[in-house]
Structure formats: C-alpha cells, structure tokens
Amino acid sequence: DAGVIQSPRHEVTEMGQEVTLRCKPISGHNSLFWYRQTMMRGLELLIYFNNNVPIDDSGMPEDRFSAKMPNASFSTLKIQPSEPRDSAVYFCASSLLLVREGTDTQYFGPGTRLTVL
Amino acid sequence: ELKVEQNPLFLSMQEGKNYTIYCNYSTTSDRLYWYRQDPGKSLESLFVLLSNGAVKQEGRLMASLDTKARLSTLHITAAVHDLSATYFCAVDIGGSQGNLIFGKGTKLSVKP
Numbered sequence: 001d002a003g004v005i006q007s008p009r010h011e012v013t014e015m016g017q018e019v020t021l022r023c024k025p026i027s028g029h030n031s032l033f034w035y036r037q038t039m040m041r042g043l044e045l046l047i048y049f050n051n052n053v054p055i056d057d058s059g060m061p062e063d064r065f066s067a068k069m070p071n072a073s074f075s076t077l078k079i080q081p082s083e084p085r086d087s088a089v090y091f092c093a094s095s096l097l098l099v100r101e102g103t104d105t106q107y108f109g110p111g112t113r114l115t116v117l
Numbered sequence: 118e119l120k121v122e123q124n125p126l127f128l129s130m131q132e133g134k135n136y137t138i139y140c141n142y143s144t145t146s147d148r149l150y151w152y153r154q155d156p157g158k159s160l161e162s163l164f165v166l167l168s169n170g171a172v173k174q175e176g177r178l179m180a181s182l183d184t185k186a187r188l189s190t191l192h193i194t195a196a197v198h199d200l201s202a203t204y205f206c207a208v209d210i211g212g213s214q215g216n217l218i219f220g221k222g223t224k225l226s227v228k229p
Contacts, residue, residue, distance in 0.1 A: 033216075042221050043160075043205070056216065091159060105150060106207075106217060108160040 004109035006092050012115045018080040021112045024073055025094030033106060034067055034077050035091040043091075049075065050097055082116045089113050119144045121208050123220035130227055133195050138223045140189040140206035148209035149189045150217065151180050153202045160205065164191075196227045 005024040013019055025032050033048040047057040049069045057067070064083070069075040079086055093106040120143040130136050140149070151163040164173040166182035166189060173180050177200065179192045189206055203224045207217040 043219050045216070045219075048216060093160075105162045105165055107162065108152075110159050 004092055004094050004107055006090075006109035006112050008112060009110060010113045010115075012117065013082055014117050015083055016081045017116075018078065019082045019086075019114060019116075021077040021090050021092075021114070023075045023077070023092030023109060025075070025092070026107055027073070029094035029096050029107075030072070031095045031097045031106075032069060032075050033093040033095075034075070035093065035108075036088045037091060037111075038088045046077070079114075082114075084116045087114055087116050119146070119208060119210050119218045121206060121218050121220040123204075123206055123223050126221060126223055128223055128225045130193075130196050130225070132197055132227055132229050135195065136193050138191040138193070138204055138225075140191070140208075140220055142187050142189075142208045142218075144210075145184070145187070146208045146210065147184055149182050150207040150209075151189070151191055152205040152207065154205065154222070155202045163204075193225070196225075198227050198229060201225055201227045 004026055007022045030051050034046040035043055036046055037043045044059055046059045047067045048055055052069045052072060065079055067077045089111045091111045092109045095106040096104040122141045124139050147168060149166045152160040153163050154160045164180040166180060169184040171182045177194045182189045191204060203222045205219050205222045207219045210216050210218060
C-alpha cells in the first residue's frame with residue numbers, strides 16, 4: 001500500500017486566497033483525521049471522520065475552515081479566505097476503527113506545508 | 118477532558134547514556150501509542166500498547182504501559198545520534214470514536 005497520500009506537499013499562497021488540501025487515506029481504513037502542526041501550538045486535531053461522516057470538528061479554528069469526505073478514498077480541507085496565521089504543516093492520518101476493539105494505529109501522511117503570505 | 122502530559126519536553130543527552138521519557142494521562146484508557154517525528158518529516162508509529170503491563174521493545178527503545186497509574190514510559194538504552202527526534206505519546210479516548218489525544222512531544226537530542 002502507498003500509505004496516506006497528501007497533495008500538494010507545499011503550498012504558497014497570498015492572504016485572501018482559497019486553499020484546498022487533499023488526502024487519500026489507506027485503502028480499507030474507515031477513520032480519517034486532519035491535524036495542524038505549528039511550533040507554537042504543537043499538533044492540533046482539526047476534524048475527524050468515521051465512515052465518511054464528520055464526528056468532531058471542534059478543533060476547526062473558525063468558519064474559514066471546512067472539510068469534506070465525499071467517499072472513503074478522498075478528503076479535502078479547505079481554507080477560505082486564507083490568512084498568514086494559517087501557515088502550518090497540515091497532516092492527514094487514517095486508521096481502522098473497530099467498534100469493540102477500538103482504534104488501530106493512525107498512519108500519517110507526509111503533510112502539506114502551507115505558507116500564506 | 119482527557120489530558121496527556123509528557124516530560125521532559127526537551128531532552129539533551131550524550132551518546133551511550135540511558136534515559137526515560139514519561140507520558141501521563143488523566144482518564145482511563147487501555148490503548149497508548151508512541152510516535153517518532155524527525156525534523157521536517159511526518160509522524161511514524163513506533164509502538165502500540167494495548168493493555169496494562171504491556172511492554173514493547175524495538176532496538177534501543179522500550180515502551181511500557183501501566184494503566185492503573187495512567188503512565189507510559191519510553192526508555193532509551195545507550196542512546197545513539199540516530200535517535201534524535203521528537204517523540205509523541207497518544208492516548209485512545211475509547212468508545213467508538215477512534216480519536217487519539219496527543220502529548221506535546223519530547224524533543225530528544227543525542228550528542229556525541
């Protein structure tokens with residue numbers, strides 16, 4: 001398996017522009033997570049999905065952020081409009097959630113380094 | 118609310134020395150994960166600890182879990198420079214949600 005795939009790997013944009021980050025989870029995994037990592041705030045969970053359904057989006061910083069998972073093999077995280085403080089590395093992770101046994105290991109993608117000028 | 122605390126947050130050690138990183142969490146959980154992150158890279162899974170008393174070892178790293186004390190340790194034996202990285206512990210909050218709560222990470226620097 002190729003692992004979790006994220007694109008783009010690097011994104012540089014100007015303030016006010018729309019940014020879309022993409023993620024393809026590991027085939028067969030039913031949970032998907034979006035994280036943001038900065039030096040100041042560390043690793044933050046933004047939102048996660050189980051079976052394509054958003055379960056908890058309390059980590060999404062503001063209405064400018066939105067995430068979708070239209071099917072089991074694709075998710076997007078959109079920022080509109082982007083601001084300089086959104087500059088960070090955004091990771092997508094996926095795992096297999098078994099109802100009785102709990103969650104398996106989360107496997108992280110390579111991340112998207114976002115710079116908003 | 119589940120809180121996960123790691124200490125130390127920064128650790129500078131000499132090659133050949135032993136040290137332990139601690140991970141405390143605030144509510145009951147039977148699953149704990151350790152991850153490694155190299156600078157500029159993603160997080161890589163190291164260990165999954167699934168029950169009280171679980172111990173896993175890989176090379177110079179050994180992880181253990183005490184669910185009664187709500188404590189996991191990551192022990193480093195005879196450190197080498199290649200172990201320099203940031204180490205995160207993460208706790209499964211349980212139930213049917215599949216969410217992990219991550220600690221802030223311990224940045225380990227091994228010097229010759």
